[in-house]
Amino acid sequence: MIPLLKIPYKLPKRWYRHLIDLVYPRICVLCSKPIVDSEQESICSRCQMEITPTESGCLRCSAPLPTVHSILMEATAKCFYCERRKWSFRHAYCYTAYAGTAAQAARKIKQQSCESLAMELGTRVGKWLQRHEAFDSKLYDFVVPIPQHWLRRVTIRYNQAEVLAENVACELAIPIRRHWLYRTRWTDKQGTKTIVERRTGVKDSFGCKQKKEIKGAKFLIVDDIVTSGATVHEASRALRKAGAARIDVAAFARGVGAFGNRKT
Ligand SMILES: [Zn+2]
Ligand SMILES: [Zn+2]
Structure with missing residues (x-):
């Protein structure tokens, strides 16, 4: 009798991954190149390396700042943006600057077809927050995502902020409350608006249930991009009006405002 080739009963997980990749190679959703040796499903290791945490950012609003500006800021404790704004949240923790590959990823996760990328980035933000020296997950009772208007939800049934929030909450082991915050009215997309238009456009556009x-609870609001800060400011204001004791913000990307896109 010819002895049968003995196949190990349990192959390491990465072997299965390599076998599947031979038949159905994974393609990076950002650069369209095959994904080789990457733990993540959606983007290649090169794109992953290009999405890096912001090194020097405002401690209050997380605006990525030139080093010289951050040195000056230590004396005043207020950045260019914070000087002009009284935020209703305490701190914003934004993982990366909205530029280059990170901006491409932030635009991609708005599409439902890229939900797995949103999940991966949410996990990445959660892990980064765990390592962040100024962040303490024990301070929060609940994670809440920036909600969509119910009409948008009926037609699209996908909210990238919610997917990010689910994964951030899972990493930090904080309960998530998806529907406590809601939109009181329809707001147009913020992408092409100026700062003033954004602020007036979202004013009083959030309400709270429960x-x-x-009352007395501490919240971490999660959104995909913070640009003018108007949306997270209004959402925080609604929670504050309902009696929340503390509100901070976490996001994947921070727009650079006057240092970059002049529209924002
Ligand atoms: Zn790539
Ligand atoms: Zn600031």
């Missing part, structure tokens, strides 16, 4: 539970 006010009894909100």
Whole structure:
């Protein structure tokens, strides 16, 4: 009898991954090149390396700042943006600057077909927050995502902020409350608006449910991009009005405003 080739019963997981890759190679959703040796499903290791955490950012609003500006800021404790704004949240923690590959990723996760990328980036933001010296996950009772208007939800049924929030909450082991915050009215997309238009466009556009539970609770709001800060400011304001004791913000990317896109 010819002895049968003995195949190990349990192959390491990465071997299965390599076998599947031979038949169905994974393609990076950002650069369209095959994904080789990457733990993540959606983007290649080169694109992953190009999305890096912001090194020097405002401690209050997380705006990525030139080094000289951050040195000056230590004396005043207020960045260019914070000087002009009284935020209703305490701190914003934004993982990366909205530029280059990170901006491409931030635009991609708005598409439902890139939901797995949103999940991976949410996990990445969660892990980064765990390592962040100024962040303490024990301070928060709940994670809440920036909600969509119900009409948008009916037609699209996908909210990238919610997917990010689910993965951030999972990493930090904080309960998520998806529907405590809601949109009171329809707001047009913010992408092409100026700062003033954004602020007036979202003013008083959030409301809260479960006010009894909100009173005295501490929240981490999660959004995909913070640009003018108007959306997270208004969402925080609604929670604050309902009696929340603390509100901070976490996001994947921070727009660079006057240092970059002049529209924002
Ligand atoms: Zn790539
Ligand atoms: Zn600031």
